[in-house]
Amino acid sequence: MVIRAENLSYTYSEGGPFERAALNDVSMTIKDGEFVGIIGHTGSGKSTLVQHFNGLLQPVSGRVIVGDIDLSAKKADLKTVRTKVGLVFQYPEHQLFEETVRRDIAFAPVNMGFSPVEVNERVERAARLVGLSEEILDKSPFEISGGQKRRAAIAGVLAMDPEVLVLDEPTAGLDPHGRKEILAGLLKLHRETGITVILVSHGMEDIADTVQRLYVMNMGRIVMEGTPLEVYARYEELEEIGLTAPPVTKLIKRLYGADICTLSQAKEYILGVIGRA
């Protein structure tokens, strides 16, 4: 399912005293099955952008097209779009509300009108995809760890069986172990199901290892686009707009003038230059 934004602009409280332009002439195409990152500092427009992808926000001008549905059309079937494009918000664990993890994950498929058997199948599949055990499914969402809560919330979206999964800062506030768990889980999910994944982030070093392609946002515009390698190589420009590149990128650039963006690439490069002792 292709997601396309064409000259998309959005303004909060248009015409009101707090009017603020949040997106300015954004055009992008995310292909079926891609794993894409969108990075930018707070207020750069990332979250506003992805909320257009399932019609939560409507463009002030321009268009958003998901598959073959133009979301700005008057009669656009937003209900269908919202089951196809699953949006995981920031701190999604705050939205867990049921008595058990199982019932929480079942919420969407139950409301979509599936039979109990189908609901159960979907819950089990979603839980398996995020790596939650049977035992955890029967616990209360309040009894499990932060990383587990986060995965339960993601499973709740996956239970709709969406074709596109959008996650807004899915690792914020987790410890390094929890972060690794979530990102490794997303990579596995992407590999196994071929689902399109869109990851919104402040752009710390762990995203370089994860995504295939990156968009960089600043002040409501897309200012860079490319592979993590292409984007992080321009780390001086990134720092100007309040983002950071992985420390190893800076090190290799200063030492050898070369571009890398992950730890293993840095290691290979240094070994290649220095040779083994």
Added chain:
Amino acid sequence: MIKTENLSFKYNNEQESLVLEDINLTIEKGEFVAIIGHNGSGKSTLVKHFNAILLPEGGTVYVKGIDTRDESRLYDIRQAVGMVFQNPDNQLVATIVEDDVAFAPENLGVAPSEIRKRVDRSLETVGMSEYTHHAPHLLSGGQKQRVAIAGILAMKPDCIVLDEPTAMLDPIGRREVIQTLLKLNSEEGITIVLVTHNMDEAVSAERVVVLSEGGVEMDGKPREIFCQVERLKALGLAVPQITELMYELSREGINVPCDILTVDEAYNALSQIENYNKGLKRS
């Protein structure tokens, strides 16, 4: 400044294992201590004992020599040790920045003219003077956290405890907060206790305490702690990316020191090796 003696704690009696077990920790006046540990290791529970939000189940906690169980001294304890939490949106109470900063001294019964002075000075210290009359909810996350810090400074504390103050901030906000803390520590001599998951932040402290399963697992200078890459990984923690790279290289037989924490240090170490190799080729 803060001392725990055989501190143990659990949240309720149904819990089988202790959240904190037999912790002996002394934080000296003027120190900058980072506390790291995976989720559920007891970090937040520990620091909530530092200003009597929680009271020990077993053992004793002293703040400036006062037993935190002494209810009659609660105000003294809370005035000496201020606390900043993770979520910038949950801790600002007023509708104007200066009112928020004035909240604590007003409640402590400080004279109005003195409050004025403290508010102005606190906002200046955290670099937020120009926002004195702004509404807090329109500030960025990093600015909100700095206002929260100013609110504590206005109590004239000896120590500030911050529980993951940067977890919800972007890189700019993080930098703003950490630089503010470094300044408070070096210029005002305020003791800083920083709970964090960000290893690059822990590096800016002079001492790192590693918690695991409710006990103190490691305690030392950042350099001593972070060169123990395998041990930290076994505890579910990360090391700064540069330190990890050096560790990986040394495992491949490259002779680099393992206690390297920054890009500059790594640059120097690797340039030296390259120069040495060139020298070998020439001779």
